[in-house]
Amino acid sequence: MKIALITFTLLFSTAAWSHPHSFIDMKTEFISDNQHLSGMKMVWTMDEITSADLLYDAGKAKPGDVVWKKLAAQVMANVLGQHYFTEVWQDKNRVKFLNLPKEYNLSRNGNKAVLEFIVPFGEPQLLSAKQYRIQTFDPSYFVDMYYDNPQALIMDDTVKSHCQIELHTPKPDDSLKQYALSLDKADAPPEDMDLGQQFAQTVTLTCH
Structure with a gap:
């Protein structure tokens, strides 16, 4: 994935002077259709x-109200520009997504904005004898996108009957942490460094 769009990072800006500058608490539900994995319903709380x-x-x-719909469309356009900030892999094959979500919504929860949307897979994926690896991250690490705990990952009944889920949180070394802390808003790490991915959690969905 390329460096996050400027419009997205400007929208999610704070007064901090080190990366990350913004934080998104995620929840994801794996959803099925006709015994296949069809997509993911994501809830991002900023x-x-x-x-x-x-x-x-x-x-x-x-x-x-229409103002919420307009704001949702603006934010969603930036998310789509980065392929939902998400990668799904089955072995060495990357799962492709449809270009438009089936539904999306922006709302308020107290003093926090909440974006909800469904990531639709281009082709439904088999639920038998497959393992999927999922990461959601901002490549520049301007935004820290994280699951607070394994309970933030859920499966619908069909997926649950076939699969198990695990959440792995990496432990980057101190030098990488210090490098991220040294970056201010105007800085961007080299694109080939994949800084955000080095801090990204990995979700493993193992189906039998």
């Missing part, structure tokens, strides 16, 4: 500072 501009623009608009 930190309060990151959310401030979005919530200011939304004002006192009620859920479902």
Whole structure:
């Protein structure tokens, strides 16, 4: 994945001077269709500072108002520009996504903005004798995208009957952490460094 779009990082900006500058708490549900893995329903909760501009623009608009739909479309366009900031691999084959989500929504939860959407797979994937590796990350590590705990990962009943799920959180060495801390908003790590991926959690879905 390429360095995150400027419009996305400007939207998710804070007063901090080291990477990451923004934080997204994620929840993901693996969903099925006709005994196949068909996609993932994601819920991204942004930190309060990151959310401030979005919530200011939304004002006192009620859920479902046109202002929320316009804001959701703007944010979703940036997410789509980076292929949902997500990679799914089955062995050495990368699973492709459809270019448009089946549904998406932006809302308010207290002082935080919440983006919900479904990542649709281009082709439904078999649930038998397969293992999938999933990572969601901002390549530049401007935004830290994380699962707070394994309970943030759920499966619908069909997926649950075939698969088990594990969450692995990496432990980057101190030199990499110090490098990330040395970057300010105007800095971007070399593209081939894959800085964000080195901090990214890995979800493993093993199906039998």
